[in-house]
Amino acid sequence: MKLHLGNAPFTHKDRADDHYYQGRHFPAELHYNDFIIHFHGWYNHIDSVNSYFQLEKQFLSARKNAILSIPQGPKNAPDSFGGKLSEQGGLERFLTELTDSLIARKVLRSHKPGNIILTGHSGGYSPIAYILMHGGLRNHIMEVQLYDGIYSHLEKYVWWIRNQEARFFYIMTENGGTKILHRQLADSLRACGLLFLEMQEANLSIETAAQNKIILCHSNLGNNEVLHQQENYRKLIAASILKPLKD
Template sequence: MKMKNLTVLLLLGLFFNGICQIDQSSGDIIKLELSSAPFPHSARTNGHTYSDKFYPADKHYSDSTVMVFIPNSFTESEKTDFVIYFHGWYNNIDTACSKFKILEQFSGSNKNAILIFPEGPKNAPDSFGGKLEDENGFKKMMKDILAEIIKLKKISSDKIGNIILSGHSGAYRVISFILMRGGLTANIKEVFLFDALYAELEKYAHWFTNYNGKLINIFTDNGGTKEDSYSLMDDLKGWQIPFLLKEEDEISGSELKENKLIFIHSKLGHNDVLTNNENLKRFLSASCLK
């Protein structure tokens, strides 16, 4: 994994109870193997076929890794805030961290929160969220994560504060199911979609209208999300729900902070909306997190 501005200093590798802990110069990366992780899942026991190509379960749907990143600046409080990130198609935790500078952007936001990155369909063209699509699946995973990092003495409280869900491209599906029936919907205050609004619009609309959620949806011309983005905006107009539509190079930090439903049109490519302008960092900086 290559990371600019994040010096990777391997100090200690410990394997116990399925946990690999690696200390880094800007924070701790803890890799957990959890039974509540998205995969394996019974719906992918026999693998998955897409465009006549078969993706076997052992290579693409058997990794139960959940990465936890705790920045050195993190200070424990009564409740712990979390940012959850999900990768898109043909990616995995390591490739996404390297390609999209996930850890660097999270650290750069200087927010007092812990980053969680579950492994999704690994290097596969698939948006399925595995066990995180199941009833209370997200709640179960978060409970297990808390138990493990408490064991490691990283925190002492199992109380969850605010949660932000974020993801690129195919991550739209798992996020939508977490909003609908993940079990912690009341804690989810914000959602960041990086060229990812392909479907499940009704799940997002139900969340932000019933839970007063904040949605930032950045979309491109050729990423396949433009039509659904404008469709949702048309619905909002019909429902007389205010929203903000801005060009990426025109939106200000105060606008990101003050508005609840934000649609951002980007002239960048599908894989550039996360990194070129450090939008994950920008959105986090304007978020409700302290």
């Protein structure tokens, strides 16, 4: 399903691009709606992301009762800008409009947001960083997953991890350009007295992810492989606190 939303990241006054929403719905509990919002990286768009990285397939295989939303960022461009979703209150406005649209289509029946998971690959790190600072709905954001995607804004992520009772997962590749900040992230977490697990991505399992609040992984895969080559997206979504889909 694709929706044109005024509060989607684009169009934006600082960029000239189309704006779309693509999502997949499973019936949620009537009193709230859980969301997974994924931000794509450079030189991509929602259709290429979904087909190449098999996001829909991995999401379905994780069997979680949630709505997967993939907002269109800068289309096929070397750009990490988050558009309207980088602005103050941007996430809250986006989800309000999205929920209203789905209610109008009789997909949802409640306006109330539940748990929110933010996931980002590569350049998708930037809109997430701003959302964590001032996007709204902060107490609903229960988890962040970054796939080779801390190129800057380290202080925003460390602040959020320190101050929120939430989960954080990060996978770094050897040649994706994130190695230095990965080390700085680990050093910052240690300096804050935060416990976390460091491990090889090849050993990541659903059980390990479910049992740890913060995991930093090193991967031998390439930047464009960490999402789907070992089905890491499926594993981390399956390990999340989201309710399982009923048979």
